[in-house]
Amino acid sequence: xxxxxxxxxxxxxxxxxxxxxxxxxxxxxxxxxxxxxxxxxxxxxxxxxxxxxxxxxxxxxxxxxxxxxxxxxxxxxxxxxxxxxxxxxxxxxxxxxxxxxxxxxxxxxxxxxxxxxxxxxxxxxxxxxxxxxxxxxxxxxxxxxxxxxxxxxxxxxxxxxxxxxxxxxxxxxxxxxxxxxxxxxxxxxxxxxxxxxxxxxxxxxxxxxxxxxxxxxxxxxxxxxxxxxxxxxxxxxxxxxxxxxxxxxxxx
Ligand code: PGA
Numbered sequence: 001x002x003x004x005x006x007x008x009x010x011x012x013x014x015x016x017x018x019x020x021x022x023x024x025x026x027x028x029x030x031x032x033x034x035x036x037x038x039x040x041x042x043x044x045x046x047x048x049x050x051x052x053x054x055x056x057x058x059x060x061x062x063x064x065x066x067x068x069x070x071x072x073x074x075x076x077x078x079x080x081x082x083x084x085x086x087x088x089x090x091x092x093x094x095x096x097x098x099x100x101x102x103x104x105x106x107x108x109x110x111x112x113x114x115x116x117x118x119x120x121x122x123x124x125x126x127x128x129x130x131x132x133x134x135x136x137x138x139x140x141x142x143x144x145x146x147x148x149x150x151x152x153x154x155x156x157x158x159x160x161x162x163x164x165x166x167x168x169x170x171x172x173x174x175x176x177x178x179x180x181x182x183x184x185x186x187x188x189x190x191x192x193x194x195x196x197x198x199x200x201x202x203x204x205x206x207x208x209x210x211x212x213x214x215x216x217x218x219x220x221x222x223x224x225x226x227x228x229x230x231x232x233x234x235x236x237x238x239x240x241x242x243x244x245x246x247x248x249x250x251x252x
Pocket of ligand 1: 206
């Protein structure tokens, strides 16, 4: 049987609210019959409130602040995100880590805040090309997971996304063996601190598109995708969700 796979679209700084909400409406119409996949849309903050979804469709924020309220100009708290009807928050995306210098300590605070509000984090980890080439991948994954999850007792509600930095937005995907090994490494690291790690979703992200989705979803340990570029296009995103649905249906 296995878990219900997740297909999540991270729109980054794209799509104005009306554009986003009509995209979501059309996508739900196109995929009215899907049963075996959960689909998540992550619009910019301005679009969060406009998304009108019903399960198996959900909304995610792309970031949050860890405090509930206060003098934090430009920030949005998890309770504000929750008010908009979102169920997930992406934490530690590589663009947050690298462009905005987000530290593991901040990521940890954000993860705790998301958890304590009852929302689910989509916690991103992944190595740079230099780290992969110098055989640091396992070490980097361990460090990001252990620091990010420090003091967190349960990860039942956590989704992990393995996103090699060099595969994000580059058109390069990690090969099947690299993905399988990284997902296994993540599961092994988590298993030393947590129970029932088999039940956790580990998504792959990095240049997933409608042509490679069928192959990638069948890699051992891949429980779905976190998709950037291809999630902006209705045809590509719906076709990826459909492909994952079809592969999952065959398994059942
Ligand atoms: P991409 O982005 O699909 O455009 O490579 C993935 C991501 O940033 O999550």
